[in-house]
Amino acid sequence: EAQVTQNPRYLITVTGKKLTVTCSQNMNHEYMSWYRQDPGLGLRQIYYSMNVEVTDKGDVPEGYKVSRKEKRNFPLILESPSPNQTSLYFCASSSTGVRQPQHFGDGTRLSIL
Amino acid sequence: GESVGLHLPTLSVQEGDNSIINCAYSNSASDYFIWYKQESGKGPQFIIDIRSNMDKRQGQRVTVLLNKTVKHLSLQIAATQPGDSAVYFCAEVNQAGTALIFGKGTTLSVSS
Numbered sequence: 344e345a346q347v348t349q350n351p352r353y354l355i356t357v358t359g360k361k362l363t364v365t366c367s368q369n370m371n372h373e374y375m376s377w378y379r380q381d382p383g384l385g386l387r388q389i390y391y392s393m394n395v396e397v398t399d400k401g402d403v404p405e406g407y408k409v410s411r412k413e414k415r416n417f418p419l420i421l422e423s424p425s426p427n428q429t430s431l432y433f434c435a436s437s438s439t440g441v442r443q444p445q446h447f448g449d450g451t452r453l454s455i456l
Numbered sequence: 457g458e459s460v461g462l463h464l465p466t467l468s469v470q471e472g473d474n475s476i477i478n479c480a481y482s483n484s485a486s487d488y489f490i491w492y493k494q495e496s497g498k499g500p501q502f503i504i505d506i507r508s509n510m511d512k513r514q515g516q517r518v519t520v521l522l523n524k525t526v527k528h529l530s531l532q533i534a535a536t537q538p539g540d541s542a543v544y545f546c547a548e549v550n551q552a553g554t555a556l557i558f559g560k561g562t563t564l565s566v567s568s
Contacts, residue, residue: 347499376555383560384560385545385558385559385560385561386500386545386547386556386558387558388554388555388556391554391555399554401554401555402555433499433500435499435500440553441488441549441550441553441554441555441556442487442488442507442549442553443505444490444502444505445490445500445502445556446502447492447499447500447501448499449497449498449499450497450498450499
């Protein structure tokens with residue numbers, strides 16, 4: 344089954360404790376991205392990757408890092424999480440870019456205390 | 457700046473009715489638009505897309521209309537079912553062609 348898998352689905356942690364949210368897709372997609380979803384603000388892009396070893400900032404990249412060492416994986420790293428990063432995070436992928444339907448994971452709900 | 461908005465935050469319909477969800481966009485140069493459905497606890501799910509060289513596109517029970525003159529997008533759902541209850545988002549591609557700009561969503565409630 345074609346899917347985008349995120350882990351963990353839920354996480355409660357404390358300020359400053361490094362965490363990684365994993366994202367994996369099994370569709371051989373080149374394009375992957377991360378969004379955060381906040382009430383009243385909708386979905387906003389954090390980072391995106393056009394292909395392996397090619398990543399770039401989206402609209403809200405502060406406090407986040409990503410890597411793309413393999414085509415299927417695109418982890419989101421919070422090196423020193425802060426409470427304002429409490430949010431619902433989605434990973435998405437598509438074949439070659441944004442002008443195609445994006446396949447979204449089911450989300451990761453992060454709470455930073 | 458770029459923004460994609462929806463006219464109504466909520467829409468309530470009866471089962472079997474046709475639903476129309478509206479969206480206004482601001483970037484007249486946008487060339488790709490897409491509608492997503494998001495159910496509680498899940499990620500956005502693709503419904504239908506349309507490119508700027510088209511005015512209308514039909515899928516299974518859904519139709520998207522694009523009016524570039526007034527920068528308006530709509531999603532029509534025929535014979536709405538309880539399973540259609542969800543939040544619906546429109547989105548457009550940003551000017552750089554690197555991200556989707558999402559509207560804030562319309563919650564569709566279908567009563568039987």
